[in-house]
Amino acid sequence: MAKTLAQEFTKGLWKEIPPFRLVLGLCPVLGVTTTVENGVGMGLATTFVLVCANLLVSMLRNVIPPKVRIACFIVVIATFVTLVELVMQAYAYPLFLKLGLFIPLIVVNCIVLGRAEAFAYKNGITSSLADGLGIGIGFTMSLAALGAVREVLGTGCFTIPFGAKLTLLTADWYTPFTFMVQAPGAFIGLGLMLCLMNLVPSK
């Protein structure tokens, strides 16, 4: 059953939203979402890689021999990740300082490889683009949402991505729950959000 382009795009936003529905690519999800800004930065970097890798893999899908497809995907993905890393260092160094270690890890983010293998290798260029963009935006939204929960509860502040830092919960009545910005808080936050999403009945 062929899906329309819009369906390919929107499935990434709710029905197959990573990391909640697919529960893939958890390393950056847990690692960088201490603030909204980091989450959005990581999400955008991953989206770029996802879209470019999907595009290239789909363009080359008739050329790449099936036996070495994974190796080819990794070469393509690693190239774009390194590009992102260099460009981020050159033009968004403060963000690179925060995300540093996690950028090279986009290579092994199974969402990117998963989309190349499961979708782009079997579908045309336009639907692969729509798929990559949808999944990427879904991933960015998830990271931003988890980042927002952790940042607000953990520090009482909210950083508008690439903008001002707001203090929402002031120190006179709210003691920051620093547990939320540490690693175990990420697991618990992710688990609770997954639970809430599953409470919403799916069709």
Next chain:
Amino acid sequence: MREMVKMIVVITLLAAFSGGLLAVVRDATAPQIESQKLKFVQGPTIQSIFAEADNLDTVLNDRFKIVDGDTETNFFIGVYDGKPSAVAFEASAVGFGGPLGVMVAVNLDTDEMIGVGVTTSAETPGIGSRAKDEPELAAQFTGLPLLQPFSVSADGGDIDAISGATVTSKAVVAAVTSAGKIYENLKPQILEKVGAFAG
């Protein structure tokens, strides 16, 4: 057989293309990356330790490099009373969370430290990161002669460690000690380069 050749050709072409593309991008962004690093990593520390220098606004550009073996060190020149009489450079040691960089500024005439600041660290936020965010530890080095080994008071030295962050404090002390060694080894070259800068 044909399939085998096709696999080799495809992977080779793909890898060559990727390598070529990355080499071009890397070359194109290298100068920008270096200036960003100076601005965001070393810049704030240098400007705070050279706060009283005459060339505060241009200090990031008043620099030279010395290659010693495999390592290349950037030296920043501080001008005091119209005379380039101090240099700042970075040394590192292993901290609790990874490499820890320390910028050390030293007076060339007296070999005394003008200031010390932590540049890069991956220390635990709220514990080891206090070495970078709070001046207590680094300020203890100001005015001390650089050419001596340092140690924390628990090891019989003069530097009081940050309580709860002993490993980080020891790393800062070790980095300053290694800065002393770098300075000792390279001093003739440093003086030569600074002389060229003044002339």
